[in-house]
Amino acid sequence: MTASTEHVASVEIAHEARTERVPPGSADAPVLRVVPGDVVRVAALLGRDPQLARASAFGALAGGASLVGLVGTRDGRTFVERAELLREAHPDLVVALAPDRRDVDGVAELAEALHFGCAHQHPLPHILVAGDVRARDRIAASCPANPIESLPDVRTAAGREALVARLRAVRRRAQGDVVLRDEALEAAARAMAADAKADVVVLDVTGGATSVIHARLDGAVLGVHERLGVGAAADRLVARAGLDRVRRWIPRAVEAPALLERVFNRARWPDAIPASVLALSLEMALAREAIAHALSDAERAGVPLEGAFAAPLVVLTGRLAQLPRAAQSLLVAIDAFGATGATLVSRAPGDALIAAGALAARGRAVKLPTIDAIAIVAEMWPPRSAIVRVKDASGVVEERVSRGSFLLVPTHGVVEIVLPGTTVRPRAEHLELGVVIDARGRPLAIPPRDAERIPTLARWHAALDVLPTETR
Amino acid sequence: MPWRYWRWSAEHPLPLGASERAAEGQEVHAGDVIAAGTTYGTPVRVAGARRIGVAPDDLGRVMRVPIGGEVERRTIIARTGRRFARAVSSPIAGRVIHQRADGDLYVAPIVGRWVVRSTLDGEVTRSDDACVTVEGSAWALQGVAAYGPDAVGEIALGVETPVDELQPSRIDVRMRDRILIGGARATAESITRAHACGVAAVVAGAAPAGGLRVVYGDDATASGATTGTEAPTVLCLIGFGTAPLPREVFAPLVSLVHARATVHTASARLFVFAPENAGDFAQSAPSLALSDDWLGARPMDEHLSLAGMTRFASEVEAEAFATDEGPVPVANVLAFDAPRTPRS
Numbered sequence: 081m082t083a084s085t086e087h088v089a090s091v092e093i094a095h096e097a098r099t100e101r102v103p104p105g106s107a108d109a110p111v112l113r114v115v116p117g118d119v120v121r122v123a124a125l126l127g128r129d130p131q132l133a134r135a136s137a138f139g140a141l142a143g144g145a146s147l148v149g150l151v152g153t154r155d156g157r158t159f160v161e162r163a164e165l166l167r168e169a170h171p172d173l174v175v176a177l178a179p180d181r182r183d184v185d186g187v188a189e190l191a192e193a194l195h196f197g198c199a200h201q202h203p204l205p206h207i208l209v210a211g212d213v214r215a216r217d218r219i220a221a222s223c224p225a226n227p228i229e230s231l232p233d234v235r236t237a238a239g240r241e242a243l244v245a246r247l248r249a250v251r252r253r254a255q256g257d258v259v260l261r262d263e264a265l266e267a268a269a270r271a272m273a274a275d276a277k278a279d280v281v282v283l284d285v286t287g288g289a290t291s292v293i294h295a296r297l298d299g300a301v302l303g304v305h306e307r308l309g310v311g312a313a314a315d316r317l318v319a320r321a322g323l324d325r326v327r328r329w330i331p332r333a334v335e336a337p338a339l340l341e342r343v344f345n346r347a348r349w350p351d352a353i354p355a356s357v358l359a360l361s362l363e364m365a366l367a368r369e370a371i372a373h374a375l376s377d378a379e380r381a382g383v384p385l386e387g388a389f390a391a392p393l394v395v396l397t398g399r400l401a402q403l404p405r406a407a408q409s410l411l412v413a414i415d416a417f418g419a420t421g422a423t424l425v426s427r428a429p430g431d432a433l434i435a436a437g438a439l440a441a442r443g444r445a446v447k448l449p450t451i452d453a454i455a456i457v458a459e460m461w462p463p464r465s466a467i468v469r470v471k472d473a474s475g476v477v478e479e480r481v482s483r484g485s486f487l488l489v490p491t492h493g494v495v496e497i498v499l500p501g502t503t504v505r506p507r508a509e510h511l512e513l514g515v516v517i518d519a520r521g522r523p524l525a526i527p528p529r530d531a532e533r534i535p536t537l538a539r540w541h542a543a544l545d546v547l548p549t550e551t552r
Numbered sequence: 553m554p555w556r557y558w559r560w561s562a563e564h565p566l567p568l569g570a571s572e573r574a575a576e577g578q579e580v581h582a583g584d585v586i587a588a589g590t591t592y593g594t595p596v597r598v599a600g601a602r603r604i605g606v607a608p609d610d611l612g613r614v615m616r617v618p619i620g621g622e623v624e625r626r627t628i629i630a631r632t633g634r635r636f637a638r639a640v641s642s643p644i645a646g647r648v649i650h651q652r653a654d655g656d657l658y659v660a661p662i663v664g665r666w667v668v669r670s671t672l673d674g675e676v677t678r679s680d681d682a683c684v685t686v687e688g689s690a691w692a693l694q695g696v697a698a699y700g701p702d703a704v705g706e707i708a709l710g711v712e713t714p715v716d717e718l719q720p721s722r723i724d725v726r727m728r729d730r731i732l733i734g735g736a737r738a739t740a741e742s743i744t745r746a747h748a749c750g751v752a753a754v755v756a757g758a759a760p761a762g763g764l765r766v767v768y769g770d771d772a773t774a775s776g777a778t779t780g781t782e783a784p785t786v787l788c789l790i791g792f793g794t795a796p797l798p799r800e801v802f803a804p805l806v807s808l809v810h811a812r813a814t815v816h817t818a819s820a821r822l823f824v825f826a827p828e829n830a831g832d833f834a835q836s837a838p839s840l841a842l843s844d845d846w847l848g849a850r851p852m853d854e855h856l857s858l859a860g861m862t863r864f865a866s867e868v869e870a871e872a873f874a875t876d877e878g879p880v881p882v883a884n885v886l887a888f889d890a891p892r893t894p895r896s
Contacts, residue, residue: 096894098883116894159658160592160649164568167682188653196650196658197568200682221653288894312894315773322770337762341793342846344761347774348696348791348892353870353881355844360866362846404867548867 085442088112091435093261096287096311097350102435114438116288117251117260119307123149123171125190127183127211135235136175137381141374142240143247144262144289144305145173151193153186162190163197171198171205173250174226175243176219178211179233187211188218195223208246210234259438262291262305265397268437269295269303271448272395279391283371283413285400287311287351290370292378292417294388304383306374310366310399315347321369328526329365329415331537331547334358357547360403364412367400371416389420392506395451397434401427406454406512407544414457415540418522422458422499422506426451455488455513456506458499461521466500470515481519486543490514516544554693554801554888555833560823561687562672562816564702568592569649569666571620573679580670582814582825583704586684587668592660596643601655604630604638608655622647622662629657671702671814673825690823691808691833693789693801695755696892697776698820699768700785703731705752707808707824710742711735714802717794718756720745727751731813731822733805736796738786740766747784753815755787755822757795758848764792775893778817787815787822790840790888793848798840798888804833841875842884852885 089109092101094116101111122145124136133150140147149169151162166174174194178187191207198205207223209216210231220228231246232239252258265284273280273295284291286309293303308317318326323336326343342362346352354360378385394417396409403409409427432449439446458468465482473493481487491514496507520540527533541547566573570589580586601611615630617623623642631639642648646661674688708730710718718734720741732746734756740763746754761774767784768777774792789797812825838851844864852875862872862879872879886892 097891158594159597160568160595160660167568192650192652198682200680202682218653224653315775319771319773337760338793338847340761340765341848344774344792345842345846345849349842349846349849349884349886350892350894351883352842352846353864353868353883354846354866355864355868355881355884356846357866359844359846360868404869548865 085444091438093431093434095351100431102431112438113258114261114264114434115255115258120145120247120250121148121172123166123169123174125176125187126152127178127180127187128154131235132177134382138383139234139240139243141304141378141381143244145247146307151190159193162193166194167197174205174207176207176209178215181212184212184215184218187215188222191219191222259441262303263441264434264437265291266293266301266303267441268433269293270301271440273297275448276393278393280393281388281391282395284397285310285367285370286398288313290374292374304374304378308370308373310363312347314343314366317366317370318343321373326365326369329368330361331534331541333530364408367412368416394423394425396427401429407546410454411544411546414518419459422456424456424508426453453508453511455511455516456508457516457518459518468517469498471496481517483519485519486540488514488516488544553834554837555691555804557691557828559689560692561685564668564684566668567666570681573684574676576676576679578676580686581673582670584670585667586670589666590662591664593663595658595660598657598659600640600657603640604632611655617648619648619651671816690825693822695787695789695820696791697774698787698817699764699777700779700783701781702817703753703785703815705729705731707731707811707813709733709809714797718742723749725749737794743784743786753785757790757797758792759786759788761792776820785815791849795849798837798851800835800837807831837888839885839887841880
């Protein structure tokens with residue numbers, strides 16, 4: 081049952097196979113549903129500007145859609161190859177980008193290939209045209225049965241927003257009155273940035289998707305939502321990243337075939353729980369690669385990430401926040417997200433933050449739930465050894481830091497750090513773990529051979545006391 | 553219930569280039585060709601309407617070879633019937649594959665041929681250039697993932713018990729065109745040997761994910777992969793690694809040996825063509841439990857008791873079932889026929 085936001089008594093959040101209600105209430109009470117949304121497959125027909133491919137990738141990432149096919153007027157493919165590619169892509173939506181007048185003939189040719197490949201697809205894909213009016217007419221003539229809509233130039237912010245709005249509408253289709261999880265996260269990030277009066281980054285990893293959201297103090301929000309995750313989408317992640325990229329994060333020797341079996345079983349077992357330490361390590365490894373791939377795809381699509389890396393607050397949500405130890409969530413975030421300065425890392429276990437975000441996305445004023453501050457992470461790459469001073473309720477601790485150092489300084493009460501070479505003194509009221517000094521450098525150097533890799537990872541895990549000792 | 557007798561629908565997506573298709577309403581049998589077509593080489597664009605001086609919409613009226621028709625080199629494709637005739641002829645041998653909105657035509661050489669066979673006994677309910685759908689009644693078993701092309705054959709047992717592993721030594725050319733039932737695991741060696749011996753498909757509780765990637769490529773995922781006819785067909789009923797089949801699933805397969813069957817890869821289903829009263833197959837099966845380290849799955853006891861909130865080795869705390877081998881998280885126990893894909 082759904083209702084207008086004023087009457088909503090609780091928010092129901094869908095996970096892979098189960099739903100959680102926040103706050104738990106009667107099943108008859110009005111409820112606002114938060115869902116991941118349907119998978120939307122987008123194909124792009126591109127004019128000659130090389131920026132168009134990046135712009136369409138940016139739009140797809142921001143809208144949480146899967147870009148399944150790119151055909152360009154200058155891609156060297158034949159008419160039949162283009163048609164085959166588009167038929168196999170089976171797009172729900174086609175974006176035709178022809179901003180240049182000289183693109184009209186080329187894009188019309190691509191539209192002919194689309195018609196040849198997908199004329200009998202059910203339902204027919206809608207075509208969004210961003211370009212010259214003649215391009216739109218030519219595409220309409222080539223694909224007479226496909227519904228055609230206009231779109232502003234997706235290289236501009238307005239065009240991208242229009243594309244994102246359209247993609248989200250398609251993702252909501254047949255779901256009734258719902259809020260998409262990524263919309264809720266973006267609204268929550270915006271509210272947190274306003275509350276903290278600082279830039280906030282939200283890292284959300286679920287079974288089927290990964291989101292990196294940067295909310296600026298001025299209210300602007302930039303989100304990247306990738307269909308890669310630690311559960312139902314774990315197999316896709318391994319297909320994208322390669323098994324070795326995932327295996328390298330596990331602090332023990334694991335045979336690749338057995339690891340792949342675990343990944344495949346997890347992908348077909350919705351909401352499965354990692355009961356063993358190895359399964360937990362695998363979930364952490366998958367989360368690292370999911371975030372890393374979301375970031376690298378965003379970088380390739382031209383998403384500006386400098387501001388996100390410099391944000392002073394990072395909040396972890398989803399499966400990433402539900403790992404048994406806060407140190408586990410923290411280590412995944414530090415390894416995968418290379419902040420450029422001192423960062424306060426917090427986590428929001430449970431679904432309260434998503435619920436608040438969903439209500440905020442509907443324009444309701446909400447009180448944000450408390451989130452657990454885990455640690456202040458000071459990433460540095462000092463040219464020579466330097467002193468870091470950590471002041472807390474127990475006094476002052478001085479740590480000598482050199483390149484390669486990775487250590488935790490446990491703290492109590494109010495914490496303040498004095499870092500070399502900067503006048504900024506990061507402060508926090510209370511930290512669950514303390515201050516983490518990370519001088520490992522970026523990108524992280526993980527040795528390829530197990531004989532060196534395992535001790536290196538074991539040292540990093542031991543520094544934060546990440547994994548429990550196995551008793552069986 | 554894992555086994556169900558039902559009226560099923562099987563979609564058969566077609567590649568580009570369909571030249572003949574079963575008509576809607578036509579009765580077909582599993583294994584019958586329901587569509588055939590050609591694969592194309594690099595096409596040639598030929599001036600059409602503008603060459604013979606007609607409007608693009610009128611081109612069809614003067615075409616002598618319809619779209620989709622095969623042509624030889626210099627075959628007249630279209631011609632106006634005036635005294636001073638104008639004609640469009642094909643520059644190559646092949647098929648006229650497409651008419652553009654501006655009236656030009658594409659002619660492509662034929663480089664191969666394909667056929668698509670039905671995986672159900674029944675009636676064609678949709679037939680167009682993208683897909684042929686057949687609806688019909690059959691016993692069916694839903695798996696979690698299938699790989700390779702659709703397969704048609706007779707059921708044959710490759711194992712004695714549902715917990716056995718399918719051994720390559722049990723497979724020889726006498727099993728050609730059979731759908732071979734493995735037990736808890738079909739190894740990569742048994743899959744490749746079965747394919748070499750002409751076995752139509754291998755059906756087992758689980759298959760090694762690494763082996764599947766070797767056979768079907770690194771892009772293969774846990775959702776399965778539909779491929780061309782050159783690859784073997786594998787249906788995983790429960791998961792990956794090792795997964796003994798429940799007695800309620802295996803016993804009907806024993807009874808159905810020699811029955812006609814198909815594997816429909818896209819839906820990951822085994823269809824068996826036996827009468828509805830062939831046996832008491834529709835029995836509920838025990839739930840399945842994912843192992844703690846996710847390396848396989850196993851059937852559970854029929855009567856499970858809750859152990860309450862339990863702290864596992866990973867320190868995850870969750871509701872658990874009590875079993876002889878220790879507590880199992882409730883989330884890791886699923887009914888055999890529970891949906892294995894997340895809700896959107």
